[in-house]
Amino acid sequence: MSLEDGWWRGPGLDALLAGTAALERGLLSGLHALGLAPLVHGQPAWPFDVRVSQAMLTLDASHARQLGLVLALLVAGLLAGLLAALLRWPLHAHRASASCLGLAAASLAGAAWSWPASTLLWAPAVPTSFHSLPAQAQALGALQGRRLYEQHCAGCHGANGDGDGPLAAQGPRWPPTFNRSLLWRRSDGELFWHVRHGMRDGEGRPTMPALPGSLPDDAAWALIAWLQLHTAGQQLARAGEWQLPLAAPALDVDCDGAAPRRLRELRGQRLRIVALAPGQPALREDPRFQTVTLSAAPRVQSEGCRAVSEAGWQAYALAAGVASEALAGTEFLVDRGGWLRARRRPDDAPWSDAMLVCRGSGSAPMPAPGADGLDRLLARMDAEPVRPVRGGRLH
Ligand code: HEC
Incomplete structure (x- = not known):
């Protein structure tokens, strides 16, 4: 090297x-x-x-x-x-x-x-460039984002964010698609500023209206959180991978009866997040990662880590690009940096490195003799880390 x-x-x-x-x-x-x-x-x-x-x-x-x-x-x-x-x-x-x-x-x-x-050193900034997405916005976004989006945004940006809504042609500028890298090139705070205050072209003509002032700031943050998850899900559904890295959506995790912790606090470990319907049996533990079961409603489970959250369930369904009823049985792997890296659907074959749906930089390691599909996948996840930048900002 x-x-x-x-x-x-x-x-x-x-x-x-x-x-x-x-x-x-x-x-x-x-x-x-x-x-x-x-x-x-x-x-x-x-x-x-x-x-x-x-x-x-x-x-x-x-x-x-x-x-x-x-x-x-x-x-x-x-x-x-x-x-x-x-x-x-x-x-x-x-x-x-x-x-x-x-x-x-x-x-x-x-x-x-x-x-x-x-021109290389600087990017344009707005007063909220360094604002961070409030923690509660992701939960709010997962639960209310679609309704807000359909009501205020889809007319121009299109049902799936491709920029093809019925009103798209009416303004001086065509609305951009969200399904390329746009949302990843801006910081959360920059997206917030544009949604909250609207946008204008070089001559000062409005190109995009501001979110109605009667809605609180939280609604703008919720929309951004929803858009980011929704676009990631669209990428996975369309291209078969998350082309741009996605941090594992926030969850409150309860491990062996201890006080609830945020998923972020488990960073540094590899995690497997398994979405399970209320009656579905838990999966066997595996020493290669910490398993977190995710459910929308309480379920019988005596040990291990679990997250019971309807908003969490919706967030992972959005990121996977599936309807919330179709999420049960899906597994995700989160790397030590907190990034979602691999997904296994309920009917897929056992884990293999083909299920790495967020590639990083670096080269694949030589597989160790006797390694199974999951070993190869985990080795690649560790050897090809994700650059820690989203929207030009560390996550
Ligand atoms: C009247 C049509 C229209 C509506 C309604 C609309 N947008 Fe836009 N949007 C646009 C156009 C046009 C642009 C490109 C503006 C530009 O580049 O000057 C844009 C740009 C954006 C961008 C990119 C901002 C950036 O940083 O480049 C985001 C994000 C966005 N819209 C989100 C939303 C959200 C969320 C809503 C609903 C609250 C919404 N838009 C409602 C037309 C619309």
Whole structure:
């Protein structure tokens, strides 16, 4: 594995994405604490009209390397500057201080010289760019999203989000399809802003109406949560895979009678989520993952982890692209990063790596001798991790 496509596509890029996201979030919290980023729609407003384009960093390795270099030079410059001050004042080492100052100046000049092109570095931002989808919105979306969508959006965007509703041709711009990468290129907060406030074209003509003001912000968040799950389900139904990664929908999980925990808290383990109808017998435990049974109504089960939630059931049915009655018996595998990676329908053959419906980056490992289909699938899931970016934002 060369440095070119190994380190920079793997840990280096992950660190850069996490680093830039942390810098932006840190800046926003700092500005909020100073009173320079007041609350908008319940969370601190991003005061700039651009943000770092994380999508571009994942797409363009040489741009990512360049930004990595710039950040490293900036850090080196700051450290050398600090050292110079330390050497000069408390220590009176004037000559060493001057060399450090030179080094600081050279690093900062290098950073300025290598500064990436702004068309690559920045993406347009709105005040809610860094807002996160409130936790309760997913549950609300799974239960009410379809009704809200049919009432307010389907006329233009079409019953399945293909942009082919009866009113689609009436406006100055054709509504986009949701069934390509659009929803994944925007942050949750950016989608929220557009749904809540509507959109305009370059000449200021309205292209999309705002969600009626009589509906609360929660309705806009619920619509976004529903759209994301619904589009993922459409992809799986149409193309046979989730072409864009999808985080396992939130659930409250109750393990062996302990206090309920969020599914997120089980991250780091591999999970199997099994949707079971009330009378259906539980599956046998398997040491290769933690099993979570999901049901819409309480069921008899004495041990293991379970999630009883009608909204959860609907969310997984949406992600699988099936009607909620057809979900019973479906199994999902969630990788250690919390991404949905594989699905097995009730009538499918035993698990095999053909059921990996969300591929990651990396190359498939050589199968170990004696490995069964599930071993091969799990080995691929671990060896081909999913890049942690959704809508240009870490999930
Ligand atoms: C009158 C037709 C119409 C209605 C009703 C409508 N939209 Fe749109 N929508 C559009 C058009 C046209 C665009 C493209 C606008 C543009 O790019 O300027 C769009 C764009 C979008 C986008 C993409 C935003 C982005 O970041 O690029 C989303 C998401 C969206 N609509 C969601 C919704 C939701 C949710 C509803 C219902 C609450 C809705 N739309 C109602 C016409 C409509």
